[in-house]
Amino acid sequence: MEGMKNLFPARMEDVPEEFRLPEFVDQREYLVNGELRVWRGDFQDVISPIGMASQEGSRIGRYPLLTEHEALEALEAARNAYDNGRGEWPTCGVEERIRRIGNFAARMKERRDEVVRLLMWEIGKTLKDARKEFDRTIDYIVATIDALKNLDRVSSRFVIEEGVFGQIRRAPLGVVLCMGPFNYPLNETFTTLIPALIMGNTVIFKPPKLGVLLHKPLLELFCEAFPPGVVNTVYGDGAKVIGPLMASGQVDVLAFIGSSRVADILKKQHPKPHRLRSVLGLEAKNPAIILPDADLEATVKECVLGALSYNGQRCTALKIIFVHKQIAEAFVEKFSQAVNALKPGMPWDEGCAITPLPEPGKTTWLGELIADAEKHGARVVNNGGGEAEGTIMRPAVLFPVTEQMQLYRREQFGPVVPVAVFEDIEEPLRYVVESDYGQQLSIFGRDPGQLAKLIDPLTNQVCRVNINSQCQRGPDSFPFTGRKDSAEGTLSVSDALRVFTIRTLVAAKSTEENRDIISRIVRQRESTFLSTDFIL
Ligand code: G3H
Numbered sequence: 001m002e003g004m005k006n007l008f009p010a011r012m013e014d015v016p017e018e019f020r021l022p023e024f025v026d027q028r029e030y031l032v033n034g035e036l037r038v039w040r041g042d043f044q045d046v047i048s049p050i051g052m053a054s055q056e057g058s059r060i061g062r063y064p065l066l067t068e069h070e071a072l073e074a075l076e077a078a079r080n081a082y083d084n085g086r087g088e089w090p091t092c093g094v095e096e097r098i099r100r101i102g103n104f105a106a107r108m109k110e111r112r113d114e115v116v117r118l119l120m121w122e123i124g125k126t127l128k129d130a131r132k133e134f135d136r137t138i139d140y141i142v143a144t145i146d147a148l149k150n151l152d153r154v155s156s157r158f159v160i161e162e163g164v165f166g167q168i169r170r171a172p173l174g175v176v177l178c179m180g181p182f183n184y185p186l187n188e189t190f191t192t193l194i195p196a197l198i199m200g201n202t203v204i205f206k207p208p209k210l211g212v213l214l215h216k217p218l219l220e221l222f223c224e225a226f227p228p229g230v231v232n233t234v235y236g237d238g239a240k241v242i243g244p245l246m247a248s249g250q251v252d253v254l255a256f257i258g259s260s261r262v263a264d265i266l267k268k269q270h271p272k273p274h275r276l277r278s279v280l281g282l283e284a285k286n287p288a289i290i291l292p293d294a295d296l297e298a299t300v301k302e303c304v305l306g307a308l309s310y311n312g313q314r315c316t317a318l319k320i321i322f323v324h325k326q327i328a329e330a331f332v333e334k335f336s337q338a339v340n341a342l343k344p345g346m347p348w349d350e351g352c353a354i355t356p357l358p359e360p361g362k363t364t365w366l367g368e369l370i371a372d373a374e375k376h377g378a379r380v381v382n383n384g385g386g387e388a389e390g391t392i393m394r395p396a397v398l399f400p401v402t403e404q405m406q407l408y409r410r411e412q413f414g415p416v417v418p419v420a421v422f423e424d425i426e427e428p429l430r431y432v433v434e435s436d437y438g439q440q441l442s443i444f445g446r447d448p449g450q451l452a453k454l455i456d457p458l459t460n461q462v463c464r465v466n467i468n469s470q471c472q473r474g475p476d477s478f479p480f481t482g483r484k485d486s487a488e489g490t491l492s493v494s495d496a497l498r499v500f501t502i503r504t505l506v507a508a509k510s511t512e513e514n515r516d517i518i519s520r521i522v523r524q525r526e527s528t529f530l531s532t533d534f535i536l
Contacts, residue, residue, distance in 0.1 A: 004389035007345050008051060008356075018113075019348040021121055025061030025213045030070065030235060033077035034228025036219060039064035044236070046213055049124045049356035049391040050346060060121055063212045064235050071204075071241040074232035075250055078175045078202040081229030089230045090172050090200040093528040094152050095535055098145050101198050104225035105141040111217040115186065118214035120347035123182055124356040124391070127348045129310055137187045140476055141194050143493045148198055149535045151497055156532050158518075165518075166507030167530055172200035173277060173502060174252030177245060181257040181281075182358060183313045183413075185211025191476070192255035192279065195496035197230065201253065204232045206242060208258075210358045238262070246270050253500060257281035257315075260485040279489035279499045283411050284439035284482060285319045286462075286471045289428045289454070291445030292326040296334060298468060299444040304338045306442060306470030307417045308395055311354055316471045318442060319411055320401070321419045322428040328421045332399050336382035339395050339417070356391035357414060363388035366396075366414045373398045373405040373418065386416070409435070425454070432461045438483025440464040440471040463487070506530055 009015050025046070029036040043062040051058050064070075081087050089097070112134050119130035155169045176196040180189030185208050196203055207215050212235060222231040234241045245251055246269035253276070256263050260282040270276045288303055306318035323331045345352030357363060370386045378398045380386050385396035393415050401407055401418035408418065422428055432441065441462050445451055451467060458465050463481045466472075473480045481490040489499050506529060508514040521530050 027063040027216045031233045048121045049358045061213045066236040068244040071234045077229035081202040107221045114217040123358045133187045147494045166505045168505040170501035171504040176201045176253040177251045178205040178255045182208040182210040188257045196500040199500045206234045253277045255279045284437045284486045286440045288318045288321045288442040290323040292324040293446045294444035300334045302470045311415045325423045363393045376404040436485045439486040442466040
């Protein structure tokens with residue numbers, strides 16, 4: 001236990017210089033209508049999970065606690081910028097939007113170190129993963145631009161059917177409210193914000209409760225890159241700032257990554273739900289199913305990655321492992337060893353994999369889940385598993401986990417790995433069917449016939465079946481979605497362009513006069529919609 005305490009820096013000077021926070025991050029600005037306005041009301045303190053001298057956390061900054069009034073100002077700015085589809089942004093054309101987003105990405109790269117440092121301090125992400133999150137976000141923007149060029153090329157032509165000709169394109173929907181989660185506060189916010197913007201919508205975005213300050217270096221870039229009102233930010237208590245936005249009925253798309261409970265509240269607040277398009281990434285409890293013939297070494301490696309990358313705080317994490325009785329003992333032994341080899345430390349520590357958890361009270365709550373499992377007959381099987389010091393916890397492997405335990409069904413979203421044993425494959429299959437979630441699962445085994453028998457029914461239960469591989473969102477060109485309480489709508493680089501648009505067409509009966517009119521418009525480049533120009 002003493003060792004865990006020593007992991008925390010005693011003073012800022014103990015942190016390697018390049019990762020220190022040079023000063024208190026005093027975010028007083030919020031972005032509305034192209035201006036960074038200074039807030040003079042109440043603020044929310046930002047407590048880093050990295051507490052000095054092992055306090056529960058340290059106060060590293062603050063951000064505005066806006067009210068309904070400022071939220072509605074942001075909405076008005078976004079609506080005016082959209083101007084019922086007549087604003088500068090929705091009408092400027094794909095090429096111009098691509099140019100502006102490309103410039104934004106180029107400027108964003110210059111702020112990498114600042115954003116990465118704040119990712120470490122605000123949410124405890126390791127240096128390696130924080131850099132990965134930043135770089136993946138830039139790659140996503142570049143891929144989005146390419147996907148849009150492709151889409152535009154396909155749409156730059158006329159279709160002629162049954163004596164009617166037309167041009168079909170994807171047009172924006174209006175005002176998009178983007179809300180990302182704390183575990184990927186940059187990446188998952190931008191995987192909705194960027195496609196929404198590039199397709200001509202205007203945006204209000206609210207960072208998650210944890211993971212706010214890391215957006216601060218980007219605010220001025222939004223200001224420079226886009227016309228006023230195209231990007232606006234709101235901060236504060238969701239009930240106070242998001243409730244009124246939804247209740248206004250003037251949000252056209254809700255892009256939300258978080259819990260289904262909150263998603264339901266938000267959707268119900270909209271007075272005309274049929275007008276609201278939603279794209280939701282919600283909770284999951286992805287199981288791993290380990291068959292008797294699985295390659296033990298490779299399976300252990302993938303299960304460790306799947307269950308404990310970023311301390312298990314991924315919606316895609318493996319959150320319960322079902323292992324066949326024949327290999328349960330061997331698996332649990334090797335898995336426990338591999339888990340214990342994960343090094344706890346501060347995000348910048350070389351090779352560290354287990355870091356402080358940002359959610360207040362999280363280690364205590366996980367401790368309660370462990371105690372509940374123990375009460376019902378499971379054991380922590382890895383040495384020191386579940387030991388906690390303030391915000392950090394050594395991962396705990398619980399075995400054997402059964403239906404009576406909360407860990408069997410509840411999403412732990414942390415460094416606790418429940419392992420259950422099965423004899424009959426119907427047991428994990430029943431688990432999947434009865435689960436409230438339906439995102440992904442992993443099957444480990446080597447017999448193609450046996451695997452095929454599982455793949456077919458399971459692809460009708462979840463949206464991605466991973467073979468001998470952990471669950472994950474990437475590559476970002478793959479569809480990312482879920483069934484039941486796990487998602488609504490599909491995200492991928494190309495799907496996101498569809499999510500934030502609706503197909504719209506201009507059509508005419510193919511009379512000579514109509515052909516002449518349309519040809520003239522196209523030849524003289526009088527419309528951005530009716531156009532056969534190619535973007536190369
Ligand atoms: O939290 C959910 C993320 O979308 C997971 O993404 O599988 O790439 O870590 P990932």
